[in-house]
Amino acid sequence: MPSHESGWSDGVALTGRGLECGVLDRLVGDVRAGASRALMVHGEAGVGKTALLDYVARQAVGCQVVRVVGVQSEMELVFAGLHQVCVPVLDLHDRLPAPQRDALRIAFGLGAGPPPDRFLVGLAVLGLLSEAAERQPLICLVDDVQWLDQASAHVLAFVARRLGTESIGLLFATRAAGADLSGIPELGMTGLRETDARGLLSSALSGPIDDRVREQILLEARGNPLALLQLARGLTPTELAGGFGLPGAAPLPTSLEAGFAQQVAALPSNTRTLLLVAAADPSGDPALLWRAAGRLGVDADAATPAVDAGLADFGTRVRFRHPLARTATYRGASAQQRQAAHRALAEATDQHLDADRSAWHRAQAAPGPDEDVAAELERSAGRARARGGLAAASAFLERAAVLTTDPAARAGRAVAAAAAKVQAGFFDAAQALLAMTESASLTPQQRASADVVRAQLAYNTSRGGEAPVLLLKAARQLEPIDVTLSRATYLDALSAAVFAGRLAGPGGHVPEAARAAVGAPRSPHPPSAVDLLLDGMAAGLDKGYGAGIPFLTLALFAFGTDMTAEEELRWMWLAAITAIRVWDDERWNVLSGRYVRLARETGALSELPLALTQRAYTLLFAGDLPNAAALIGELRVAQEVTGSGLAPYGAMALAALRGDESEVVSLTDATIQDATRRGEGIGINFAEWAKALLYNGLGNYDLALSACRNAVAYDRDVASLCWSLPEMIEAAVRSGRPEAATKAFAQLTEMANACGSDWALGVQARSHALLVGDETAEPLYRQAVARLGRTGLRVDLARAHLLYGEWLRRRRRRNDARVQLDAAQGMFTDMGVAAFAARADRELRAVGGRTDRSAARAADACLTAQETQIARMARDGLTNPEIGTRLFISARTVQYHLRKVFAKLGISSRSQLAGVLPESALGPLASASADETLGQKSAPEGAVCRRRRSADSKQ
Structure with missing residues (x-):
């Protein structure tokens, strides 16, 4: 076999690929030196991508090499490709942090638990590969990425983007550069130059060739190495030497596949059957292959002609020479032959150890609708969902719907498949599945479920629009079926209406949603925190702000009681913004801290962007801009990784x-x-x-x-x-223009009087003092300073000092003004609130105050943004794996950055970080009590904040 053929090369050099080999040599060298590299090689079928992967495997002396091949028929099996990557190093999974270890075990079906967040699975794989690279540099070669199951493709792309300094090389080969691999360095491959193409063709020939035939082969192959070899192999010696012309050109993949199809067709019948079974099951498991082949009456001798023809290899793994050879084999068989192959594989597959693969083969073997198979696919969908494979679950359910004869059951499965498609991000496919249900006779619950999916689809594609209206419709339909679900859907509708605001569609504005929610059926159980949130939001939005306060206050203090982590995460965003809406800074602080901790501890990394945004705002209002900035930096990383489209609030x-x-x-x-x-x-x-x-x-x-x-x-x-x-x-x-403030002040006063918190009453007093302007303003300013001083909201407190000082200056009370303005300027400067600090500075100069105060230069000013984040987390007591989890990088990369931090700051240990980095105004989030109960009033943290603010204001 010539050394240049894709997938079967044994030589060292590749004809015409010196530039590409140089790039790969550098990649391997960097990995050996301790760096990590990722590269995507893309080009048309047969251009030599697999040959380049083979080249890397040969060059990677001293490295552990792991190979993965995506196979089209396995795209629906969740984490099938990822399993190929991890199996060789899975013995190291016990070294991972517990949440990552558990996520990986659940993903691979090795353990039970709630569905793991796919980004947590990604972190687990990054950590696992990093652990493997500790003992030996690691190179992963992933071929035919376009045919990997989506869950595996997402995780491997995630790992590639988060590599740092772990001694890992990750090399992808794919037909076309797609969105899944965006941001990864690329190496595009095109056809060989003419001289190299001629050289490769000559090396593949065993006899003379007519010049006209040579030129025709070169013309049709267009430099594609596999096409050159296949076209030459397809001609007899007589045809090569006798000037026999080739037929008209066809698109390359088609012509290449046709060439493989001709080779397969020339094989004995039992060999063709063996190849078909191998093509139908991409696991590469020879034991499974021979069990299935035996059921079809095929013995081991059938492999020899396929091996001699260079089409496949039957060793420790079953491997086709090229993906097009597999495709040609499968497509070249009749429908009945394919069904027979899948039936044999289903029977040969252990239903206890690999129930999903067995079910999938049974589905492919079914000649028509089959309720037993559909039911088994539905069970497989449940298992896939439990492992975090939403794409696989949706594929199983979609196929189950197709195999279902009963119209009602078919519609129900279509709705379930559509819901899974929405969760997996396949919005067009979800729309098509919903279309299947429009003419069906749905049960009331199915109709309501379909409307919920439509609302989710609308929300995910356009945030406002019709989402509130569809949710209200679904909530009404659920009233006689499931009161608890109906009430939850009403609350979703209210949230959607608030989120859409001025951009909501007809019938979905806040007043309309509130009027509908007020009429929601009462809960048959004692009201939960979620029930109270619904009642409070509905009353407040329909009858007036104050009408909702009693319910919402109870809801905030009950939130977390008798709730699972999943329930808390579902409603935490709404609970946190409710705390803001009722001006409860203590509960806001508690809830925002709990939100971030819960998202991290449960591995719900998709929730992190919202959670980090909430917590960042808490820190901003507390005047802790450095730590808020660190969280916003972490938020950017989370958004980059999760693909969140959240606005940069x-x-x-x-x-x-x-x-x-x-x-x-x-x-x-x-x-x-x-x-x-x-x-x-x-x-x-x-x-x-x-x-x-x-x-x-x-x-x-x-x-x-x-x-x-x-x-x-x-x-x-x-x-x-x-x-x-x-x-x-x-x-x-x-x-x-004080008249423009009249309506705003009335609205502010309505809220302050209703909720009665120090935050609301302090801001209301500050605003009232601005409006009155005369001597009656002073007691209002004093009240504002006193009330805001009892909160943790330093920015609002500093603004009260500033406005009071400005009022005093205009009354020519220079000494009194200097006290207030000095307090304001000092607070603003210390917090880094620059614009207000400059405004206070101007006022302070006008009364002869000291204006040369400047914020001390932070010790971390010389650090990069990522180094600052890592240093602050290390200061707050987080371990390297914990920091890596938060920043979506490996623990080894964390250690690499910490060494740089120590050198820049002139320190030698983590314990010294506390002395050179400023602390959070609210205390380190990492050290907040992990077992803090949201169902209890949690004043200690707020009290500490208030004592610290009070001390600051006296300085």
């Missing part, structure tokens, strides 16, 4: 507090454009609020007022304006 607020006008304008403009496109009205509110906050800090009150008017334009949900209203009042008064 945290980054907008951080830039506004820092006074970075260009950054705020850039972020808010992009957010408003994106939110408008997606129907995410709440994004517009936040963007306009961030601009108002910035311009009030800069003293550009006209621009602040303009932003505020946009922010409060949609006031059907007054609670969503809790941050915009104070900005509106300040901007209107400062720009000489």
Whole structure:
């Protein structure tokens, strides 16, 4: 066999591939030297991608090499490809952190538990490969990526993007560069140059060739190495030497497949049957192959002609010479022959050890609808879902629906398949499955379930639009069927309406959703936290803000009691924003901290973007900008990894507090454009609020007022304006238009009087003092300072000092003004709230105050963003694996960065980090009590914050 053939090369050099081999030599050298590298090789079928992988395998002396091949017929089997990667090193999985170890075991069906987050599985694989590379550099070769099961493809792409310094090489080969592998370095392969093509063709010939035949082969092959060899092999010596012309050119994959098909057709019947069985089962397990072949009356002698023809190898693994040889074998068989092969494989597969593969073969063997097979596929879908394989679950359910004869059962399976498709991100396929149900006679529960899926589809594709209306429709249909599910769906509808805001579709605005939710059936059980959230939101949005406060207050203090982690995660976002909407800073602090911890501890990494955003805002309002910035950096990593489309809410607020006008304008403009496109009205509110906050800090009150008017334009949900209203009042008064603040102040007062918290009453008193302006303002300013001083909200407290000081200066009470302005300027400067600090500085100079105070340069200023994140987490007591989990990198990469941190900061151990890095204003999140119960009032952390603020204000 010539040494240049894809997949079967034994030589060292590859004809015409010097440049590509050089790239791969450097990759192998870097891995041996301790670095990690990923590379995607792409090009048409037969261009030599597999030959390059073979080249790497030969060159990787001293490295452990793991090979994976994607196979089209295995795309529905969850984590099938990933299993090939991990099996050689799976003995090291006990070294992984417990959540990762458990996720990997569940994914591979080795243990039981809730479905693992796919990003946690990715971290587990990264950790596993990193552990393997500790003992020997590791190179993974992944061929035919386009045919990997989606779960495996996502995880391996995740690992490739998160490699650091682990001595791991990850090399992909695929037909075309797709979105799954975006961001990974690429090496595109094209046909050989003419001289190299001629040389390769000559090396493959065993006799003379007519010049016209040679030129025709070169013309049709277009430099494709496999085509050159296949076309030459397809001609007899007489045809090669006698000037026999080739037929007209066909597309390369088609012509190559036809060439393989001709070779297969020339084989004895029993050999063709053996190859068909091998093509139908891509596991490569020779024992399974021979068991199935035996059921078809095929013995071991049948393999010899296939081996002699160079089509397949039957050793410790069953391997086709080229993927097109497998495809040609399978497609060349009749439907009845394929069904017979799958039936034999289903019978030969152990139903206890590999029930899913057995079910899939049974499905392929079914000549028509078969309820038994459909039921088994449904069970396989359940197992796939339990392992985190949503794509596989949806494929099983879709096939089950096709094999179902009963119309009602068929529709029910189609709805279930559509729901799985939505969860897996296959929105077009979900829409097609829902179309199957439109003409079916659905049960009321099936109809409601279909509407829920339609709502989820609408929400995922356009955030606002019709999602609230569809959810309301589904909730009404569920009322006589399942009261608990109906109430949960009403709450989803309210949340969707709040999220869509001004961009909700007809019938889905907040008042309409609230009126419908008020009529939700009462729970048959004592009200849970979720029941109270629904009752409170519905009452507050329908009857007035104050009507919902009693229910929502109880809901926040009951939240977490008798709830599973899954239930908490489902509703935590709503609970956290409810704490903001009722101005409860203590519960907000507790809930946001719990949200992040829960997402991390349970491995629900898809929840991290929302959780980190909530926690970052808590830190921003507490004035802890450095640690908020660290969380926002972590958030960017989480979004990059999870593909979350969440707007940059945290980054907008951080830039506004820092006074970075260009950054705020850039972020808010992009957010408003994106939110408008997606129907995410709440994004517009936040963007306009961030601009108002910035311009009030800069003293550009006209621009602040303009932003505020946009922010409060949609006031059907007054609670969503809790941050915009104070900005509106300040901007209107400062720009000489206090009448514009009248409505905003009335709305703010309604909220403050109803909830009665120090936060709300303090901001209300501060705003009232601005409006009155005369001598009655002073007791209001004092009240604002006192009330906000009892909270953990340093930014609002500092702003109260600033406004009080400005009022005193205008009354020519210079000494009194200096006290307030000095407190404000000191707090703003220490927090890094630059625009407000500059404003306080100008006022302080005007009364003769000391204005040369500047924030101490942070010890971590010389560190990169990633080094800063890692250093702060290490300071807070996190281990290297824990830090790696948070930043989606390996523990070895964490250690590499820590060594650089120590060198830059001039320290030698982790214990010294506390002395050179500032602490969080709310205390390190990592050290917060892990067993804190949300169902109890949790005042200690808030109390500590208040004592610290009080001390700060006295300095």
